[in-house]
Amino acid sequence: MGNEDIICSEWIRERAKHPSFGEGKDYEDMQRMWNESATTYSDSQYSAISDDIVSAxxxxxIVNKDSTILDIGCGTGSFALRFSPHVSKVIGSDSSPKMxxxxxxxxxxxxxxNIEPLLSDCLSIPSDVVCxxxxxxxxxxxxxxxSLLSMEAHSKRYCIYVSSANIGNGIEGEVxxxxxxxxxxxxxxxxYPFEYLRSIGKDAKLRFFTQRNQSIIPIEECVNRYLRLVSKYRGMNGDMEHTIRDVIASHAKDGNIDLSREMRMGMLIWEV
Structure with missing residues (x-):
């Protein structure tokens, strides 16, 4: 087994641990979840990182006033809106109409x-959309x-891929x-995508950005937060709620839960 195969096998194995895969959610389920979260979605946990990425x-x-950008999976515009004052045009592509x-x-x-919406999932973007x-x-x-390599078909110069690189899963993992x-x-x-790109000969560059978030909230607010999170993936019952409450209570101090943590994101850049 070559290096590329080893990397892909490990990547697939780890990706399968995501709750959406573990709970057997299909494409329609995920679409429904994204549409339902559109009105409340916030990038506050990563806002400083997003600013730093655009500034870099x-x-x-790499990006300038003449640039055109295709923002794949743009959501509510976390990056599209940040790019827009500094570039010629942003095409925001997403499969969720509500987003x-x-x-x-x-x-x-x-x-x-100068933002143009495009309703499309990441592998169905028209071939003539090239930025x-x-x-x-x-x-x-x-x-x-x-999906990662499909970005190249829509770029004249650079592909840029950003994802979470947090260390550990915190209370959610315990839940x-x-x-x-x-x-x-x-x-x-x-x-994982960095090592994959390098294994197939791409001269990809990877850097990390961090942001420290301070958050101390009452126990009941924290319990409700994790009840909502788990219920996105499976039906809730009394035993499950009791289990979640026990996990949260084990972290309580003076009636509050400290959810402060350092957020970390990685940015990959490679030339087409």
Whole structure:
């Protein structure tokens, strides 16, 4: 087995630990989840990192005022809206109509007129959509070799892929373990696509960005947060709620839960 095969096997094995795979969610289920979360989705956990990523790309000349960008899996516009003041055009592609609707509402509120929405999943983008930069951030469907390489067909110059690279799973990991599930998000670590690209001869560059988030919330608010999270993937019952409450209570101090942590994201860049 070659190095490429070894990397892909490990990548696939780790990616399969994501709750959506463990709970057997199909494409329609995930579409429904994305549409339902469109009105409440926030990038606050990564906002400083997102600012730093855009600043880095501008300062290095990878993105400039003449650039056109295809933002694959753009969501509500975390990056599209950040890029828009500094580039010629952004095409925001997403498979969720609700996400695109909120993107354009956000653009309208900011008087942004150089963002163009495109309703498409990541592997169905029309072949004539080609920009200077193909960009994707925190888009789970892009996290495999085929989807990653599909970015090249839509780029004249650079491909940029951003994903979470957090170390450990925190309380969420404990919650799933208490429910009998070995779930994690480690398969979405940017190191896997980086090592894959290098194994097939791509001169990919990887760098990491961090952001420290301070968050201390009451126990009941924390319990409700994790009840909502788990219920996105499976039906809730009394025993499960009791288990989740026990996990949260074990972290309590003076009636509160400290959810502060350092967030970490990786950015991959390679030339087409």
């Amino acid at each position: 790309l501008l300062s290095e000349g 695109l609707e909120r993107l354009m509402d956000n653009a309208s509120e900011r008087n942004v007129n 200077d930069v193909a960009f994707s951030s925190l888009c789970p469907p892009m996290n495999d070799p085929e 799933w373990k208490a429910l009998g599930c070995d779930y994690s998000y480690s398969g979405y670590d940017t190191t």
